[in-house]
Amino acid sequence: MHEMAVTEDILRIVTEHAGQGGASEVTDIYLVIGELASFVDDSIQFYFDLLAPGTVAEGATLHFQRVQTRFRCRICGHEFEPAERDWLCPECHALGGEVIAGKEFYVESIEVR
Amino acid sequence: MSETNLSPSNRVPVVERLLTANEEVAADNRVQFHQRQIKVGNIMASPGAGKTTLLLATIAAMPGRKIGVIEGDVASQVDAEMIATTGTPVVQINTGGACHLDAPMIRNAAKALPLEELELILVENVGNLICPVSFDLGQDFNVGLLSVPEGHDKPYKYPGIFEAVDLVVVTKADLLPYLDFEIDTFRTLVHGLNPDVPIFVVSAKTGEGMEDWVAWLETRLGI
Ligand SMILES: Nc1nc2c(ncn2[C@@H]2O[C@H](COP(=O)(O)OP(=O)(O)OP(=O)(O)O)[C@@H](O)[C@H]2O)c(=O)[nH]1
Ligand SMILES: [Mg+2]
Ligand SMILES: [Zn+2]
Numbered sequence: 001m002h003e004m005a006v007t008e009d010i011l012r013i014v015t016e017h018a019g020q021g022g023a024s025e026v027t028d029i030y031l032v033i034g035e036l037a038s039f040v041d042d043s044i045q046f047y048f049d050l051l052a053p054g055t056v057a058e059g060a061t062l063h064f065q066r067v068q069t070r071f072r073c074r075i076c077g078h079e080f081e082p083a084e085r086d087w088l089c090p091e092c093h094a095l096g097g098e099v100i101a102g103k104e105f106y107v108e109s110i111e112v113r
Numbered sequence: 114m115s116e117t118n119l120s121p122s123n124r125v126p127v128v129e130r131l132l133t134a135n136e137e138v139a140a141d142n143r144v145q146f147h148q149r150q151i152k153v154g155n156i157m158a159s160p161g162a163g164k165t166t167l168l169l170a171t172i173a174a175m176p177g178r179k180i181g182v183i184e185g186d187v188a189s190q191v192d193a194e195m196i197a198t199t200g201t202p203v204v205q206i207n208t209g210g211a212c213h214l215d216a217p218m219i220r221n222a223a224k225a226l227p228l229e230e231l232e233l234i235l236v237e238n239v240g241n242l243i244c245p246v247s248f249d250l251g252q253d254f255n256v257g258l259l260s261v262p263e264g265h266d267k268p269y270k271y272p273g274i275f276e277a278v279d280l281v282v283v284t285k286a287d288l289l290p291y292l293d294f295e296i297d298t299f300r301t302l303v304h305g306l307n308p309d310v311p312i313f314v315v316s317a318k319t320g321e322g323m324e325d326w327v328a329w330l331e332t333r334l335g336i
Binding site: 002005006009010013014017018021023027028036037038069074084085087095096097099103105106107108109110111112113 | 122123124125126127128129130131132133134211212213215243244246247248266269272273276301302304305306308
């Protein structure tokens with residue numbers, strides 16, 4: 001239920017960057033969202049359709065790039081994507097690791113006209 | 114410059130993180146609390162994990178400490194009313210549907226607490242193992258509670274919270290004999306994500322493990 005605040009933030013950022021470039025229209029918005037960031041694509045899309053009309057981003061297409069969780073093994077340094085119920089390092093079989101990807105949550109770029 | 118704009122569309126790099134507005138307010142909250150020498154703990158867990166019950170037991174176990182409580186719930190005042198019966202200053206935040214507390218809510222709630230009198234504020238976040246992790250409140254430490262009936266495999270499903278916390282408390286320990294909660298498996302999974310985090314096994318009902326938790330809080334307060 002916090003996707004409304006997130007969507008407002010997306011619109012704020014997009015409007016700022018479009019304004020700086022003197023663009024009159026934003027056609028595409030590229031978002032990067034890690035698996036561990038608790039945001040639902042459909043819900044962001046829902047609020048976007050509600051909030052975007054009347055802004056420079058009206059009618060823009062949202063692109064969601066999901067980033068898988070990645071661990072770096074604390075024993076051997078190997079980097080791997082843990083399976084849902086298997087966190088063993090494929091190299092040395094240590095369990096778990098430092099989370100090195102999956103928490104991303106940002107506006108990567110926009111396409112403007 | 115304007116000539117290049119003739120192409121049908123131009124990719125503009127942005128690379129700007131979302132929700133930074135919350136982080137700015139959280140940083141300000143942290144300054145405000147530190148100026149008054151108040152430590153703030155953010156308690157996160159599922160609905161019904163035993164957050165309010167542990168807070169009540171904690172208040173009873175730390176009579177010498179000036180504790181304030183911020184209660185976060187989607188709706189209702191019942192948790193705050195329970196805390197208020199102990200004479201502890203408490204503010205109820207009703208998020209009206211939102212699944213987490215955020216820094217502006219804490220800023221407003223703090224205005225209703227007698228900050229000059231307090232040394233510790235314990236925040237009961239909205240019952241949810243996912244969303245609260247993404248919202249800094251201005252706390253000094255994060256505590257994750259997991260109750261025995263929820264099962265030992267929860268770190269697989271909710272790695273974010275177990276990675277983010279400074280302490281894990283397994284609550285309702287009195288139920289261990291009746292359920293297939295594998296405490297060693299749970300410890301292994303949590304430490305796979307967060308190798309140094311202490312894990313206390315506590316029952317607010319019987320008092321088991323309460324001394325570990327209280328001693329840990331005392332350490333946060335510094336002597
Ligand atoms: N057996 C047992 N039951 C407990 C313990 N702690 C809490 N409970 C029970 O668990 C239920 C939920 O406890 P609460 O403290 O209200 O849990 P909560 O996490 O604050 O719940 P919400 O605020 O509604 O999310 C109540 O019926 C409590 O009596 C415990 O240590 N042992
Ligand atoms: Mg409660
Ligand atoms: Zn390894």
